[in-house]
Amino acid sequence: MAVPFERIQADFPVLAREVHGRPLVYLDNSATSQTPVPVRAAIDAYYAQSCANVHRGLHALSAEATDLYEGARDKVMRLVGAPGRESVVFTRGTTAAINLVASSWGECLQPGDAILITVAEHHANLIPWQQLAKRKGAELRHIPLTAEGTLDLSKLDELLTPNVKMVAFAQVSNVLGYVAPAAELIAAAKSVGAATLVDAAQSVGHMPVSFAELGCDFLAFSGHKMCGPTGIGCLIGRRELLDAMEPIEYGGDMIVHVDLQNATWNHPPYKFEAGTPPIAQAIGLGAACDYVTELGLDWIRDHTTALCDQAAAALSAIPGVRVHGPLTGRLGPVAFSIDGVHPHDVATLLDGEGVAVRAGHHCAQPLHGLLGAPSTARASFYVTNRASDIDRLVAAIGVVQKVFG
Numbered sequence: 316m317a318v319p320f321e322r323i324q325a326d327f328p329v330l331a332r333e334v335h336g337r338p339l340v341y342l343d344n345s346a347t348s349q350t351p352v353p354v355r356a357a358i359d360a361y362y363a364q365s366c367a368n369v370h371r372g373l374h375a376l377s378a379e380a381t382d383l384y385e386g387a388r389d390k391v392m393r394l395v396g397a398p399g400r401e402s403v404v405f406t407r408g409t410t411a412a413i414n415l416v417a418s419s420w421g422e423c424l425q426p427g428d429a430i431l432i433t434v435a436e437h438h439a440n441l442i443p444w445q446q447l448a449k450r451k452g453a454e455l456r457h458i459p460l461t462a463e464g465t466l467d468l469s470k471l472d473e474l475l476t477p478n479v480k481m482v483a484f485a486q487v488s489n490v491l492g493y494v495a496p497a498a499e500l501i502a503a504a505k506s507v508g509a510a511t512l513v514d515a516a517q518s519v520g521h522m523p524v525s526f527a528e529l530g531c532d533f534l535a536f537s538g539h540k541m542c543g544p545t546g547i548g549c550l551i552g553r554r555e556l557l558d559a560m561e562p563i564e565y566g567g568d569m570i571v572h573v574d575l576q577n578a579t580w581n582h583p584p585y586k587f588e589a590g591t592p593p594i595a596q597a598i599g600l601g602a603a604c605d606y607v608t609e610l611g612l613d614w615i616r617d618h619t620t621a622l623c624d625q626a627a628a629a630l631s632a633i634p635g636v637r638v639h640g641p642l643t644g645r646l647g648p649v650a651f652s653i654d655g656v657h658p659h660d661v662a663t664l665l666d667g668e669g670v671a672v673r674a675g676h677h678c679a680q681p682l683h684g685l686l687g688a689p690s691t692a693r694a695s696f697y698v699t700n701r702a703s704d705i706d707r708l709v710a711a712i713g714v715v716q717k718v719f720g
C-alpha cells in the first residue's frame with residue numbers, strides 16, 4: 316500500500332528545510348539516507364535512560380543496554396532472514412564487513428585460486444579482494460557489462476572455473492542502479508563449489524532481501540543507507556564459515572579465557588565484535604529495521620524504482636544529458652553526464668538550486684574508466700523522494716546548461 320507523503324514529511328523534518336534559500340531536494344540517498352524521527356528517538360532514549368556498556372555489567376542500566384543491543388540483532392536477523400542471531404555480526408558498515416571476510420575467510424585461499432567479482436564494484440568490494448589476491452597469489456577475475464550497463468553473464472561459464480573460490484558482487488550497483496541476478500550468480504557459484512558474498516549496501520532496506528532465500532555465504536550492508544545511523548552495519552555469515560574463521564581484532568567480548576601467553580575465542584558473532592561495540596548505532600539500526608518494515612519493503616522498492624524510471628526518462632530526454640546504465644528497473648542511483656560540464660560544476664550549481672546530488676567516481680573508479688567518464692553526477696532516490704523532486708532536478712539542470720551556454 317502506498318505510504319502518504321504527509322507521513323514521510325512528519326518522519327523526516329529535514330525535508331522542510333531550505334538550502335541557499337531554496338526548499339531542499341535531497342537526491343544523495345545512495346551515499347547516506349536521511350534519518351527518521353523514530354530512529355533518532357531510539358538512539359536518544361538509549362543515551363537519555365539506558366546509557367551503559369553491554370554484556371559486562373551487573374547493574375540495571377547495563378542490562379537494559381544489553382537487551383536493546385541484542386534486541387537490535389534480532390531485528391536485523393528478521394529483516395534479512397538470517398539463519399540465527401549468531402550469524403549477525405555488527406560491524407562499522409559494509410566496508411568493514413567485506414574486509415573482515417577477505418582478511419579472515421580469505422586465509423583459506425591458495426596460489427592459483429581465483430576470485431570472481433564484477434567490473435562495476437564499489438571499491439569496498441574490489442580492493443579487499445585485490446589485496447587478498449596479491450597476498451595469496453590468486454587471480455582476480457571480473458564479470459563484464461552489457462552495452463546497456465547491466466551484468467553480462469554470457470561468458471560466466473568461462474569465468475567460473477573450478478579454481479574460483481569466491482564470487483562477490485553488489486546486489487544493486489551504486490552507479491548503474493541495476494539489480495543483479497543474484498539467485499543465478501549464487502547458483503552458478505555453488506555449482507563450482509565457490510563461496511559467495513553479496514554486497515547488499517544498496518539493497519537491504521530498499522527491497523526485500525533474504526539471506527536464507529538467496530543461499531549466499533556472506534551478506535554485507537550498512538545502516539546509514541537504510542534510514543539508520545552511521546558507524547554501524549552488518550556481516551551476515553553462514554554459521555559453519557563464521558565458526559571456522561579467525562578473528563581479525565582482539566579484545567573485549569571476543570575472548571573467553573586469557574592467560575599471559577594465550578587466549579581462546581568466544582563463539583560468533585561475539586568473536587568478531589572486539590572492544591566496546593557501537594551500542595547506540597546498533598540500537599538505531601534496529602529501529603531502522605522496524606521503520607523500513609513498517610513502510611513496507613515492497614512499497615519502498617516499487618516507489619524507488621518508479622522514481623528512477625521517471626528520472627532516467629526525463630534526464631535522457633534532455634539534449635546533451637546522458638544517463639549511464641539502464642533506463643528502467645533501477646533501484647536508487649541514476650548517474651548522468653552533461654555535455655561540456657564537469658560533474659563537480661553540475662553538483663555545485665544544482666546545490667545552488669537546492670538540489671543535493673553527488674559528483675565524482677562514487678568509489679567505482681574502474682567502472683568510470685569503462686564508462687569513458689572519470690566522474691559522473693548521481694541523483695539517488697529513496698523513501699523521502701517524490702515525483703516533484705524530478706521536476707526540480709530537471710529545472711535545475713536547465714539552469715546548469717544555461718550557465719554553460
Ligand SMILES: Cc1ncc(COP(=O)(O)O)c(C=O)c1O
Binds near residue numbers: 409439488514
Ligand atoms: C555498493 C556499495 N558497497 C559498499 C559501500 C560501502 O559502504 P560503507 O561506506 O557504508 O561501508 C557502498 C557505499 O556507498 C556501496 O554503495
